[in-house]
Amino acid sequence: MVQVALSLLLLPLLSAGITLLFLRKYGNIAALLSVASAGGILAFSSFLIFGKDSDQIFSWSTTWFQLSDWELSFGFLVDSPAKTLLFVVSFVGLLIHIFSLGYMADDKAKARYFGGLSIFMFSMLGITLSDNLVMIFVFWELVGFSSYLLIAHYFSTDEAANASKKAFIVNRVGDFGFLLGIIITYWTYGTVNLQELSVTANLDPSLTSTMLCLLLACGFIGKSAQFPLHVWLPDAMAGPTPVSALIHAATMVAAGIFLLIRIEFLFTVEALKLIGLAGSVMGLYAGFCALTQRDIKKVLAYSTLSQLGYMAAAFGLGLPGIALFHLMTHAFFKALMFLGSGSVIHACHHEQDIFNFGGLRKKMPVTAYTFLIGVLAISGVHFLSGYFSKDAILLGAYNLDFVIFSILYLGAILTSIYMFRLYFLTFCGETRSKSSENAVESSVFMTAPLIVLAVLAVFGGFHSLYPAQIVEYLLPDISRVAEMPHHLWMNILGLFAWVGGLLFAWKIYGSDTQSKDPLELKAPSLFQLSTSKLFFDEVYLFYVNRIQDPFFRFLEVMELLFISGLMVRGSAGVAALFALLGKSFYSGKIHHYSFWFVLGTLGFLAYAILGGGIS
Numbered sequence: 099m100v101q102v103a104l105s106l107l108l109l110p111l112l113s114a115g116i117t118l119l120f121l122r123k124y125g126n127i128a129a130l131l132s133v134a135s136a137g138g139i140l141a142f143s144s145f146l147i148f149g150k151d152s153d154q155i156f157s158w159s160t161t162w163f164q165l166s167d168w169e170l171s172f173g174f175l176v177d178s179p180a181k182t183l184l185f186v187v188s189f190v191g192l193l194i195h196i197f198s199l200g201y202m203a204d205d206k207a208k209a210r211y212f213g214g215l216s217i218f219m220f221s222m223l224g225i226t227l228s229d230n231l232v233m234i235f236v237f238w239e240l241v242g243f244s245s246y247l248l249i250a251h252y253f254s255t256d257e258a259a260n261a262s263k264k265a266f267i268v269n270r271v272g273d274f275g276f277l278l279g280i281i282i283t284y285w286t287y288g289t290v291n292l293q294e295l296s297v298t299a300n301l302d303p304s305l306t307s308t309m310l311c312l313l314l315a316c317g318f319i320g321k322s323a324q325f326p327l328h329v330w331l332p333d334a335m336a337g338p339t340p341v342s343a344l345i346h347a348a349t350m351v352a353a354g355i356f357l358l359i360r361i362e363f364l365f366t367v368e369a370l371k372l373i374g375l376a377g378s379v380m381g382l383y384a385g386f387c388a389l390t391q392r393d394i395k396k397v398l399a400y401s402t403l404s405q406l407g408y409m410a411a412a413f414g415l416g417l418p419g420i421a422l423f424h425l426m427t428h429a430f431f432k433a434l435m436f437l438g439s440g441s442v443i444h445a446c447h448h449e450q451d452i453f454n455f456g457g458l459r460k461k462m463p464v465t466a467y468t469f470l471i472g473v474l475a476i477s478g479v480h481f482l483s484g485y486f487s488k489d490a491i492l493l494g495a496y497n498l499d500f501v502i503f504s505i506l507y508l509g510a511i512l513t514s515i516y517m518f519r520l521y522f523l524t525f526c527g528e529t530r531s532k533s534s535e536n537a538v539e540s541s542v543f544m545t546a547p548l549i550v551l552a553v554l555a556v557f558g559g560f561h562s563l564y565p566a567q568i569v570e571y572l573l574p575d576i577s578r579v580a581e582m583p584h585h586l587w588m589n590i591l592g593l594f595a596w597v598g599g600l601l602f603a604w605k606i607y608g609s610d611t612q613s614k615d616p617l618e619l620k621a622p623s624l625f626q627l628s629t630s631k632l633f634f635d636e637v638y639l640f641y642v643n644r645i646q647d648p649f650f651r652f653l654e655v656m657e658l659l660f661i662s663g664l665m666v667r668g669s670a671g672v673a674a675l676f677a678l679l680g681k682s683f684y685s686g687k688i689h690h691y692s693f694w695f696v697l698g699t700l701g702f703l704a705y706a707i708l709g710g711g712i713s
Contacts, residue, residue: 099146099151099156099158099176100158100174102142102145102146102149103142103146103156103158103174103176103227105138105142106139106142106143106146106223106227107220107223107224107227108220109135109138109139109142110135110136110139110216110217110219110220110223111216111217111220112135113131113132113134113135113213113216114213114214114216114217114220116131117131117132117209117212117213117216118213121209121213122209122210122213123209124209125205125206125207125208125209125212126208128208128209128212128213129198129199129202129208129209129212131212132195132212132213132215132216133192133195133196133199133212135216135219136188136191136192136195136215136219137192139187139188139191139192139219139223140188140189140191140192143184143185143187143188143189144188146176146181146184147181147184147185147565147567147568148565153566153567155175155176155177156174156175156176156177157173157174157175157176157229157293158173158174158229159171159172159173159174159229159230159291160172160173170230170232171229171230171233171291172233173228173229173230173233173291174227174228174229175227175228175229175292175293176227177571178567178568178570178571178572179356179359179360179422179571180226180227181565181567181568182422182425182426182568182571182572183226183349183352183353183356183425184223184226184227185426185568186349186352186425186426186429187219187222187223187226187349190344190349190429190430190433190551191219191222191344191349193433193437193547193550193551194215194340194343194344194433194437194547195212195215196543196546196547197340197343197437197440197543197544197547197548198211198212198215198338198340199543200444200540200541200542200543200544201338201339201340201440201444201544202338202340205338207251210247210251211248211251211338214244214247214248214251215248215341215344217240217243217244217247218241218244218245218248218344218345218349218350220240221237221240221241221243221244222237222241222349222350222353224236224237224240225237225238225241225353225356225357226356229291229292229293230289230290230291230292231280231283231290231292231295231361232280232290234357234360235273235276235277235280235317238273238276238317238321238353239273241321241350241353242265242266242269242270242273242321243266245265245266245269245334245345245350246262246263246265246266247262248337248338248341248345249261249262249265249334249336249337249341249345250262250337251337251338251341252336252337252338255336257333257336258336258337260333260336261330261333261334261335261336261337262334262336262337264329264330264333264334265330265331265333265334268320268327268329268330269320269321269327269330270320271316271320271327272316272317272318272319272320272321272327273316273317273320274316275312275313275316275317275319275320276313276314276316276317276320278313278316279310279312279313279314279315279316279317280314282310282313283295283310283314283364286305286307286310287299287305292360292361295361295363295364296363299363299364300363306364306365306366307366308366308368308369310364311364311365311366311369312369312372314357314361314364315358315369315373317354317357318354318355318357318358318410319354320354321350321351321353321354321357322351322352322353322354322355322406322410323351323402323403323406324354324376324377324380324403324406324407324410325376325379325380325383326634328380328384328403328634329634329635329638331346331351331399331402331403332396332399332400332403334346334399335393335395335396335399338440339395339436339437339439339440339443339444340436340437340440342395342398342399342436342440343432343433343436343437343440344433346399346402346436349429351402351406352406352425352428352429354406355406355409355410355413355421355422355425356422356425358373358410358413358418358421359413359418359421359422362413362418370413370414370415370416371414372414373410373413373414374410374411374413374414374415374499374502375411375414375501375502376407376410376414377406377407377408377409377410377411377412377413377414378407378408378411378495378501378502378505378506378509379407379505380403380404380406380407380410381404381405381407381408381411381505381506381509382404382407382505382506382508382509382512383403383404383407383632384400384401384402384403384404384407384509385400385401385404385508385509385512385513385516386512386628387400387628387631387632388400388401388404388512388516389512389515389516389519389617389628390615390617390618390625390628390629391516392451392452392453392615393450393451393452394439394442394443394450394451394452394455394520394524395436395439395443395450397452397516397517397520398432398435398436398439398520400516401432401435401476401513401516401517402432404509404512404513405424405428405432405476405488407509408424408488408491408506408509409421409424409425409428409491411491411495411502411506412424412490412491412494414502415491415494415495415498415499415502416498417490417491417494417575417578417579418575419571419572419573419574419575419576420487420490420491420494420572420575420576420579421491422571422572423486423487423490423561423572423575423576424487424488424490424491426487426558427475427483427484427486427487427488427555427558427559428476428484428487430475430483430551430554430555430558431471431472431475431476431482431483431484431551431554431555431558432472432476433551434468434469434471434472434548434551434552434554434555435469435472435473435476437544437547437548437551438465438468438469438472438548439469440544441462441465441540441544441545441548442455442458442462442465442524442537444540444544445458445461445462445465445537445538445539445540446458446531446533446534446537447533447536449531449533449534452520452523452524453523453530453614453615454530454531454533454534455523455524455525455529455530455531455534456523456524456525456526456527456528456529456530456531456534457525457526457527457528457529457530457534457535458524458525458529458534458537459525459526461529461534461537461538461539462525462537462538462539462540463539464539464540464545464548464549465539465540465545465548466525467552468545468548468549468551468552469521469524469525469548470521470525471552471555471556472551472552472555473517473518473520473521474596475555475556476488476513476517477513477514477517477518477595477596477599477600478510478513478514478592478595478596479596480589480592480593481559482555482556482559483554483555483556483557483558483559484555484559485559485592486559486560486561487559488510489588489589489592490576490579491506492506492507492510492588492591492592493579493582493584493585493588494578494579494582496582496584496587496588497582497583497584507591507595510592510595510596511595511598511599512599513595513599514595514596514598514599514600514603515599515602515603516603517599517603518599518600518603518604518607519603519606519607522603522604522607522608523607526608527609561573561576606620
């Protein structure tokens, strides 16, 4: 098992290394190598999930670095949560690699793109398999680095260059809090090993503090783009669309939820309440922002923020199994819709404004109908994957915290509205531009992954189809929610949410719409508030330009004056002055020495007489 886990981890790194060293000018070969490595990842992952002794928790570690009594280990922990994310990363990752063969076929920097995908897969697998917080943090930073590379793929454009820097810097803010949390965890518990932490925390719950929990949760806030560090994710859509599907829908942003689940035993009741409430607010806020987005990928980006809020709410309600369940179903239908948007963008010559689409259902039937399945799943249509996981969160919230439920339910209605709005404007009616008029269905490399993901979006909610090792973690919380009352009432509310959203979206956007959003004409104040995104970017820009930059310019001046000037150059100048004076005494001329000797002797005698030294 150790050899399998090591092979699984190192395979994408080997692919990236070969691409970097030998294949930078051979894009097609680099693409095939990356896809082959993704296939190997799925094969090794399948062995860990389904192979011999796979029903047992597998752990292994070895000393990586030692200093006196302190040592840092490198190891693997393959349990039910790890197997769940491993399946998502490997299976969805392979489909996105295959899709990229079609989407990036004409890209001149194809080798760099696929090399970046391999680095990302290596980093994400490292987070999934690591058995201690320090190793998770190492791969956590590598994920941020690979995300920076992939978002900046079109670095010649200002949008992509700025978006990559924004994502990298904003994530460093969250990661700083995460690192402090890791340090305090070691200080408090004497270990960062996940299994040892679990045992120690259960034996002595008094060691846990809300502050420690919130510091560790900073990693989740940054990587999963939650309030107040959510501003980077919509801008990250400047990268290639398959990157958006892999990083910003299925895997990278899910790493934050996975981290919370990994350390759930450390969280206090107060910390859980804060995370649950913040997650529900993000679910509503992101849905409100998505209502007026024109960029097809940004609609899906805000949708991702919203669904991550649902997962955080489930975790805060004490239902980590349901959070992990929604993480998996969300990966299926959101990757489906992101790749579907990529198929549309590719067919429409990289047009992304949904008001310039229309009528694509007739021209791209496979993309249209698979995309519709994703819309139905995320909207909570009964018996599709999203219904089982998202409605389980709503039912749990209804019984455990009615405030969180109320916020999440409003978010569910908004989800249905903006997703059907997206579908109607993109695929229904008549074409509204030359790009959509000339669109044709994408190649099999792009449509085949859509079909597979559509099947998962339909049947992914039936947890009985999952391996027993994955269900082992999901089942306790699923059973707990199943035993809660008000199932009929929740079914009625769920039906009203998606049907009401569908009818509202059809009334506003069902007819042929020109370049102006009907909501802007019917409710201009609401429209402007939504497009403003509540001015978070403006607030951050004001802080950076008016507070942070002037403050650090002031510090720079003080550093130049007092540290570099007075303390460093000043002390050096004084020393040089004394050296110059001292040097003047050594002229090499005997009459100079005689003069100073006589003068010194007279001075000594004067001091002795006047000072009373001689009686």
